[in-house]
Amino acid sequence: MAHDETPKVSMEDIISLCKRRGFIYQGSEIYGGLAGTWDYGPLGVMLKDSIKRLWWKRFVDDRLDMYGVDAALLMNPKVWVASGHVGGFADPLVEDLKTKKRYRADHLLEEAGLNPAGKTPAEMTEMISINAVKSPEGNPLGDVRQFNMMFKTNIGAIESEENISYLRPETAQGMFVNFKNIQDTFHPKLPFGMAQIGKAFRNEIAPRDFVFRVREFEQMEIEYFVKPTEWRDIFESFRKEVWNFIKDIGLEESKLHELEIGDGDRAHYSARTIDFEYDFPFGKKELYGLAYRTDFDLKAHAEGSKVDLSYFDEENKERYIPHCIEPSFGLDRTILAVLATAYRTDNLGGEERVYLKLSPAVAPYTIAVFPLLKNKEALTHKAKEVWKTLRDIAAGKGISSAKITYDEVGSIGKRYRRQDEVGTPMCVTVDFDTLEKGTVTVRDRDTGEQKVVKVEDLATLL
Ligand code: ATP
Numbered sequence: 001m002a003h004d005e006t007p008k009v010s011m012e013d014i015i016s017l018c019k020r021r022g023f024i025y026q027g028s029e030i031y032g033g034l035a036g037t038w039d040y041g042p043l044g045v046m047l048k049d050s051i052k053r054l055w056w057k058r059f060v061d062d063r064l065d066m067y068g069v070d071a072a073l074l075m076n077p078k079v080w081v082a083s084g085h086v087g088g089f090a091d092p093l094v095e096d097l098k099t100k101k102r103y104r105a106d107h108l109l110e111e112a113g114l115n116p117a118g119k120t121p122a123e124m125t126e127m128i129s130i131n132a133v134k135s136p137e138g139n140p141l142g143d144v145r146q147f148n149m150m151f152k153t154n155i156g157a158i159e160s161e162e163n164i165s166y167l168r169p170e171t172a173q174g175m176f177v178n179f180k181n182i183q184d185t186f187h188p189k190l191p192f193g194m195a196q197i198g199k200a201f202r203n204e205i206a207p208r209d210f211v212f213r214v215r216e217f218e219q220m221e222i223e224y225f226v227k228p229t230e231w232r233d234i235f236e237s238f239r240k241e242v243w244n245f246i247k248d249i250g251l252e253e254s255k256l257h258e259l260e261i262g263d264g265d266r267a268h269y270s271a272r273t274i275d276f277e278y279d280f281p282f283g284k285k286e287l288y289g290l291a292y293r294t295d296f297d298l299k300a301h302a303e304g305s306k307v308d309l310s311y312f313d314e315e316n317k318e319r320y321i322p323h324c325i326e327p328s329f330g331l332d333r334t335i336l337a338v339l340a341t342a343y344r345t346d347n348l349g350g351e352e353r354v355y356l357k358l359s360p361a362v363a364p365y366t367i368a369v370f371p372l373l374k375n376k377e378a379l380t381h382k383a384k385e386v387w388k389t390l391r392d393i394a395a396g397k398g399i400s401s402a403k404i405t406y407d408e409v410g411s412i413g414k415r416y417r418r419q420d421e422v423g424t425p426m427c428v429t430v431d432f433d434t435l436e437k438g439t440v441t442v443r444d445r446d447t448g449e450q451k452v453v454k455v456e457d458l459a460t461l462l
Contacts, residue, residue, distance in 0.1 A: 009343040011281050015210055017354065018339070021422050023047065024211065036207030036215030043422055044335070046364035046402070048218075051334055052197055054248045054361060055220045058241070065192045066222070067182050071174025073199060077165050080150065082304030083173050083297065084268050085166070090146035092121055093205050094128065096135035097142050104205050105144040108133055118264030121145055149202045151215075167201035172326060174198070175223040176297045179309055190311060190322055191234060193224035197331070209282050211332040218331035223297075225322035227313070231292055235272065238290055238327045242276055245329070250359025251337055255279040256287070269296040278337050287337055289328045295321040338362060342423060348448045356423030357446060365424040366394070366403040367461060370415050372431040374408035383408070383430035386440065386455060390428070393459045420445055426461060 018024040023044040027037030040048060060066045080086045092105040105124045109116040112133045116124055121144040127133070128141050135141055150166040168174065175194040182194060197220045207213050226234050239258075246256055261273040270291040278287040298321045302309040312319045342356040360366055367390055371383035384406060391401035405424070407415050412429065419427050429441040434455065442461065443450045453461075 009281055009340055011210055013354075014281070014336070014339050014343060017343070017356075017421060018044070018210075021418070023339070023422075024335075036204055036213075038211050038214060038332075043364045047335060047338070047358075047362060048331060050362040050364070051249055051331065051338070052220065055245065055329065056195070056197065058245055058248060059220075059222060060195050065188070067186060067188070067192065067194050069175060069178055069182075069194055069196050070198065071171070071178060071196060073168055074153075074155065074165050075168060075173060075177070078304055079173050079177060079301070080166050082300045083176075084300065085150060085169060085173075086148070088268055089150055089169060090148045091205055092116075092124055092144045093147035094124075094144045095142040096137060096139045098139040099135070099137055101135065101137075102147075102205050103135060103141075105141075107206065108135070108141070117262065147203075147205060149204065151201050151203050168199075169202050170200050170328075171196045171198045171219045171221045172223060172297070172328070175221070176301050177305075179223075179225070179298060179301075180307060183311070190313070191224060191226040191230065193222050195220075195222045197221075209280070209285075209336075211336050212280065212282075212285065214332060217333075220329040220331055222325075222327050223293075224325045224327075225298075225311070226325060228295070228320065228323045231323050231325060234325050235290070235292055238325055239274065242288055242290060242327060249334065249338060249362050251278070251334075251341055255337075255341065257284060259286075267291065269293045278333075280337065281340050287333050288330065289326075291326045291328070293324040293326050295323050297324060298322065353417060353420055355420035355445060358423030358425075360425045363423040363425055364403070365405045365419070365422065366399065366426070368405045368407050368415070368419045368424045368427045370406075370412060370427060370429045371408055372412065372429055378435055379430055379432075380408060382434055386428065386430055386434075386458070389455075390458060390462070394462055397462055399462060416443065416448075428458065428461075 021043055022041035025039045025041055026033045027039050028034045060068050093102050094105040094108065095102050106116040109124060109127055112131060114127055114131060124144040133141065150169050152164055152166055155163045155165045175196055178194065182188065198218065199216060200219050201216050204213055204215050207215055224234060243253065255278055257277045259275040259277055261275060266273045271294050272292040274290045275286045276288040277284045298309045302321065309321060310319050311322050342358045344355050344357050346353060369383055369387040369390065371379035373379055387404060387406040390404045394404050395401045416427060425445050427443045431441060433439050438455050439452045440455055441450050442453050
């Protein structure tokens with residue numbers, strides 16, 4: 001296969017590589033797991049961190065109109081009443097009457113070739129009955145009912161109705177409730193935005209597809225406040241920024257598709273939504289969302305809290321509640337898209353191999369340094385010296401020194417395979433020529449080609 005082709009990769013291949021190489025493990029694995037939870041291992045943490053940094057750079061650091069926050073996960077329950085989540089954050093649930101297993105009714109209808117968009121639970125029940133839709137096990141299904149996806153918990157020592165709170169199902173509300181704080185502290189003029197990266201929890205009826213649909217995940221969200229008359233242009237600019245961001249992290253533009261959500265199908269707060277879908281190994285599914293939330297949230301929180309959340313427009317001498325554009329990025333879905341896009345197999349020098357063609361911007365390691373032999377003190381000593389030099393050069397260029405790794409375990413061939421599988425773009429081998437002539441061998445991940453480079457020229461690799 002040519003090096004640039006993306007092969008069809010199976011989810012099993014990706015899950016297996018993630019476990020084998022320490023990217024992602026099943027949550028609570030030694031106890032048999034916990035559905036809808038996954039634990040990120042050392043390489044997964046590094047990949048996640050690179051993606052978060054690139055997102056924060058594009059959307060916060062490189063702009064003057066964005067304010068970062070890190071709000072508490074637990075919020076006053078009145079937040080979720082005002083936001084509409086207590087009343088309406090529900091998915092349609094249907095039960096297999098024989099096994100009692102629960103499924104998303106809309107997903108079963110879609111899989112049966114029907115369109116459940118905009119349908120009420122009663123209408124979905126009717127569709128199931130007319131079309132004789134069965135559970136995946138082939139059993140009859142019960143009535144469709146709404147199931148609230150928020151995880152409930154109790155705050156404090158006593159369990160009672162009064163002290164119920166929820167694990168946040170989105171990071172967005174943590175920003176709306178801080179709108180006044182940001183205004184009072186920084187006095188920003190419209191348009192301006194708030195950004196946050198953090199965990200969100202949803203009691204998904206049927207978690208599936210690895211980290212695509214999970215019960216605990218991370219979001220990277222922006223609430224961008226605008227004059228009501230200016231929402232269209234700003235919506236367009238964020239639309240372009242989504243495409244720019246996927247290029248930052250090495251996703252393929254040809255795999256990203258925009259889906260304009262129709263009137264009956266949008267969330268309760270939205271007057272316009274575009275879903276950004278990506279070609280995952282299991283089909284085209286939502287990666288990100290872009291919504292025009294109008295003044296719904298600030299208005300709802302102003303009413304709920306009895307605190308004025310309006311903005312005084314000095315230019316026009318008028319006071320109003322700003323409108324809001326929300327680009328929402330799921331981090332775990334991003335990780336899956338990045339891994340699935342990068343996964344490659346080929347035959348290198350007569351040997352089958354798997355490698356991740358990750359962009360150097362997100363690869364956990366940029367360079368791996370090896371001594372040719374691990375039992376030759378002169379070689380390991382020199383290799384560690386080269387490793388340290390490269391770390392210093394990286395740090396000087398604003399690249400985390402953790403991106404330069406050192407490996408002496410197993411044979412050179414095994415080390416190459418290992419680094420290929422975690423997507424390290426370059427491996428630098430210190431051999432006897434290094435000691436005599438001051439040169440090292442640099443190997444390219446994608447082609448396997450090797451070239452001899454002077455140690456002092458290594459800086460150019462970064
Ligand atoms: P879906 O229709 O797939 O359930 P959604 O439309 O409910 O997703 P949003 O509420 O728009 O999702 O959430 C914003 C982003 O958060 C999504 O685009 C996605 O990237 C991510 N996300 C939402 N739910 C999950 C989940 N259960 N697991 C992983 N990521 C999620």
